Amino acid sequence: MINKTILYIALTACLATVGCTAQSNKQSSTDVASTSKKASDKIEFLAFGDGGYHVDYPKTKHITNPKNKQQFIAAELADWLEDYRPRDEFDHAPIYIYPGTEIATEQGGAQAVGIAMAKLCETKACQFAIQLGDNVYPDGADANDGKDDQKRLHDLVYAPLEPLFKAEPNLVVYSALGNHDWKSSRKGVAVQTQWMAEQANFHLDEKGYYSYKMGEPGNDVEFFVLDTNMLLAGQSYYDVPLNPDGSEADEQQAIRDGRAVLEVHDPHEGPQNDEDLAQLIWLKQGIANSTAKWKLVYGHHILWSIGGTKYSEGHVLRKLLMPTLCKYADGYIAGHEHDLELLTDDCSKFDTGNSVGKLPLIISGAASKMRGKHTPFAQFQERQYPEYDLLWSKSFVWGFSHISLDNQANKLDVSFYTTPRDLTGSIIDEGSFSFSKRTR
Secondary structure, three states: OOOHHHHHHHHHHHHOOOOOOOOOOOHHHHHHHHHOOOOOOEEEEEEEOOOOOOOOOOOHHHHHOOOOHHHHHHHHHHHHHHOOOOHHHOOOOOEEEOOOOOOEEEOOOHHHHHHHHHHHOOOOOOOEEEEOOOOOOOOOOOOOOOOOHHHHHHHHHHHHHHHHHHHOOOOOEEEOOOOOOOOOOHHHHHHHHHHHHOOOOEEOOOOOOEEEEEEEOOEEEEEEEOOHHHHHHOOOOEEOOEOOOOOEOOHHHHHHHOOOEEOOOOHHHOOOOOHHHHHHHHHHHHHHHOOOOEEEEEOOOOOOOOOOOOHHHHHHHHHHHHHHHHHHOOEEEEOOOOOEEEEEEOOOOOOOOOEOOOEEEEEEOOOOOOOOOOHHHHHHHHHHOOOEEEEEEEOOOEEEEEEEEEOOOOEEEEEEEEEOOOOOOOOEEEEEEEEEOOEO
């Protein structure tokens, strides 16, 4: 195997030349996006993720191994306790029963969230939206379930947002890919990408990672959209279990005990021609050379979270991304955890260069599914990692966020909203937070 450090250096040199394959091949579409917006003191947009779930597209196991409502809830509780979560904090999503059967599954909230976002945009500016991956559950397009992909993509991606598009016909959703979008095959990723290319309201570059600008020069933002599943698939790492008190087990001891599980990605997910390294170099060089006032990065996977099951991925991605984010970015936005969270990293473990202040980490992955907080694990992180801080979270909810870049006050403002379980799409304002611009 060729040493990846050598390849990293070689690809860095490649990117300095014209025609390197790691450069974007869809510049024209991003140029249009950057010039199509009127000058504004604020750049305002919606952020939502993990919205591609509907009961008509269940996991295979929920059909081949069906459970009634009581059995379904009991299984959810067993999973909850297996991860050493407090019994008195247990909850679950609303239960859906398939008509004419006793088969139960969780109710999805994508339609309700779509209605809620449309209602919010009646009173707050929504110039565009960002979609944080896992757009197509459970196995992406090209799933082996006998269902038509065009209908699948319409049902899971377009239909929940139809109320928003009716209210804002020209609104464009700039999408990222998640692990469920990658589940079936590379063909499945290509099918989704091609479908979005044919939709006026969606954008997803062919390579899965890309950049685009919004606003006018001097008061603009450049977004760098990552394919974090590709980045993780290029790494070798263990999923390390938690201890009964919610703390992370020692990795080497867990390996010796046989409790650590080596993460093995499906063959089709593995990076081809070192495209994971090309993406990292593209990000580092692109954000370093960006002339935009604001630089924001988003992708599917988290860097920190309080869910208690994604922390091994967070460790990997922090090593890959934080040196660049801390030096150049004004924030990182993710989904993956099916909740709403606001965290920061003070970047003390990295040479931040020209950056000032903590890095805001926004998680907005509650657009169709729910997940709970692992309180003992969250408390462990606060004790163990001085660079980390949890500012706010809301679990077992459906919801989304609205982000505003205030060019006059030089502030990033993020507001969180939830919608109740009655599926009406009404809006609950969960609060707002403000961060000073951190890069010069």
